[in-house]
Amino acid sequence: MCSSKINKIKNFHPHPVTGKTDDSFVGLRIKGNDIHFFYPESYRFDEESLKVRMDIIDLLRTISIAKTSSIEPSRANNTTKVQGEYALMSYIWVIRDFLANGFYINREKTYKVNESGRVDWKRTMGTQPIVSNRNIIYPNIIVSVKNEVDNLIVDIHKYCVKKSIDFIGWLFNLSSSFIETKPFNAGIKKLYVATIQKELDKTFEDDKRIRLKHLLNVVVGLDTNENNDEFVYGVDSYYYIFERMIDSIFGNVKNMADFNPKASWQLLQNNYQERNSRDLRPDTIIVRDDGSVFILDSKFYRFGFTGDESDLPETTSIQKQITYGEYISKYVTKVDVKEVYNAFLLPYDKERDKFRSEDNLQYIGFAKSKWKDNKLGYELVHTFLIDLHHVVKTWSRLNHSDDVERLVSEILEHNEEAKGILGV
Template sequence: MSLKDCCKCATNNQNDDDSFFVGIRFRKGNPEVQFPLGYFSDAELREISEENLRKEILTLFEILSDATLIKNDENSEINFENLNEENETFPFQAYRNVLQNFLEFGYYKEREVIYKQGAHGKIHWGRTIKMTRPIVSGKNLIYLKPIARKVSYNENELITQIHKFCVHDAFEKIGFLYSISETENSYLTFDEELFTAVLNEKISKTFNDRDLQLFYDLQKIVAYLAGKFKSGKMQTDFTFGVKKFHTIWENLIDKILGNLNVGEDKSEFNPNCGWELENKQKYNENKKYAMRPDTLMRYQNENGNYLFIVDSKFYQYGFTQNTNDLPSSGSITKQIAYAKFAEIHHKVKCENPNDAGNRIYNIFILPYNANDDYFANFSKENFQNSFYKIKSIGYAKTDWVNLDERPYHKIYSFLFDLKAVMHRYQKSEETQKEIAENVIKLG
């Protein structure tokens, strides 16, 4: 089976929960990789080379292995789950590290250091001086039989067989991502107690960083496998991914645009609610359930300081061009509430505090595929050098506020290329400046 045969994109079909899934699933030994909605067009997936598709799959798995991208959302946990068992976390990074280590260095070989008199090799002068008698020649001491340090390799040691066992298991699970035809299996059967004891012993006596990392990765695989054997037989069907991609999208954009002053925390911008009941009882809502803006971005130029409140929506508009797939009234109203709260409780630093509301802007960020010709003429003169291929698509508004009263009454909206974001999601002051200056200009 080629990589193309097992890859597709999510469809976000409201009648099919599986259509929102992003990640990898194995069914009867066959892998199925599902990318986020719109990651590939049908034509792109047909034309992409196997090598480039493999790189895109690894990019997806790196995203899914980044714990910082799935925080704060109990519905988007990364799970490697057996179909009929409770979810368990799959150590993808450990599996990947073990395969890459194998491709580069082969199987780990137990090394036993021995010292032998008269042997060829690096002389160990400490042992030579202590254990042999020199010949005196004038002022010189001559050692005719120095002791040399030698390394003995024994491929039948347990640690080598444990390594082979885990490499073979990694090959069966994610080997299709690499150009590996087959791996050698270990003669050992899985024994959690034995494998763990051997690895713990090796870790306690190992100081080589590369070997130490390998042993830690093997430990994670063994710990995972311990819960996957039933009656001595490995369960092979599994799922690794997220039920929905929206939380990851929010956190990707937050990493690129998030920018607060030193000492500021995002939670300070969360509007909280409470009750004053007739019986004089007061009830304050649990802050866990407070409204929370996705991203806050501070920006400063020669005209002053600005605050941008960003809501990242993994909505379909960038892929369907259907206006029904744009953020609706609930999202628009919420953005205005965030900005009003910021204006009242967190005055933007400027010469005139009463002007704070004129320094706050609202933004929507949506994904799109930059290869889609539909958006070719959107904001053509702007963002020409942007890595994320940003497009301005207009602004959202409501009829219950005066649009001219505050800049944040308009929610300026932009498209970011999904692939570009997933390939480089790191803080970008250049992108922050591009967005900020364009919004200020539009406002």
């Protein structure tokens, strides 16, 4: 009970999000002292947990996916709208770096000859001396002096630490009241940005460049109005992020163009000149050494939360999967395709009573069309629930072989089972 109180975040208001119209924003809204955290309803979240702050950070990290480069940026932009996109992960980085290393100090010295300052004897003795009457004289005394630019970066760093703590210090149980900074205005902001950019242009040290880039993100994201105490960071829809995380975990095909079913238009107004239509594009593809291909469609639908069959993928989604399978089976030549299989992946919370399980992956059945004979592997769309908490925690890892092997083996197993049920 005591540890729960210590861990509790003041003025914190969690909001599970259904994903419906007007209830799809995922992220943070901070106004004054009130912190509003919006998370997908299928994301396991407990504000009394000892790991509550890490659970918040993990979910917020996924939002950066919406602003990373994409081969189809228009698709990402149409699906998600990022607010406050520059600064949040830099706030977190700056605070963690501060906790580990303290305030930035003059790490680089500037050396001058025959000026006032602290003598650097090692460098001085490395210069050419004069020998006179058996005395060794160094005519060029090298001294280390304070670098004015470096000193300015000290001020910038201190200001960025303070502002980062002001925005998200509650994630680390920190207050910025102990940090004193100089007044901030449009002129100072311009100076800070120019100073950081100048240092970036001449710095090749990786660690320093990382720090400077985060400081720049924080400064660029700061409003010159000191009274502005509202902060928003999030996306209007989590659908695209879920799709990208699933692809990161399971997909092993990076160039998807060869797997995209294609069509074209030939219009009278263009003298029937052929013009390409926009391709269909599968979400995720797994290609195995034995020539088997698995087409995955990430569906950020509510079935894993509600159990309501009306929240399952509709016929148009089923039809698209079958089209993908047929196209890849017949027309893809870059891979020696032997068998093609289909699957939907929907989010759920494995610890919630509706579908309580010890497994991150739970099979719920398959979809089929009524215009095919369902004898081919890709004509059935096997459907799984995947624990969203697990996805959020692991999507950025480098090795997902266990998840992939588990999914592939289950698809193959249930495909044989389904054939028996259908008598095909």
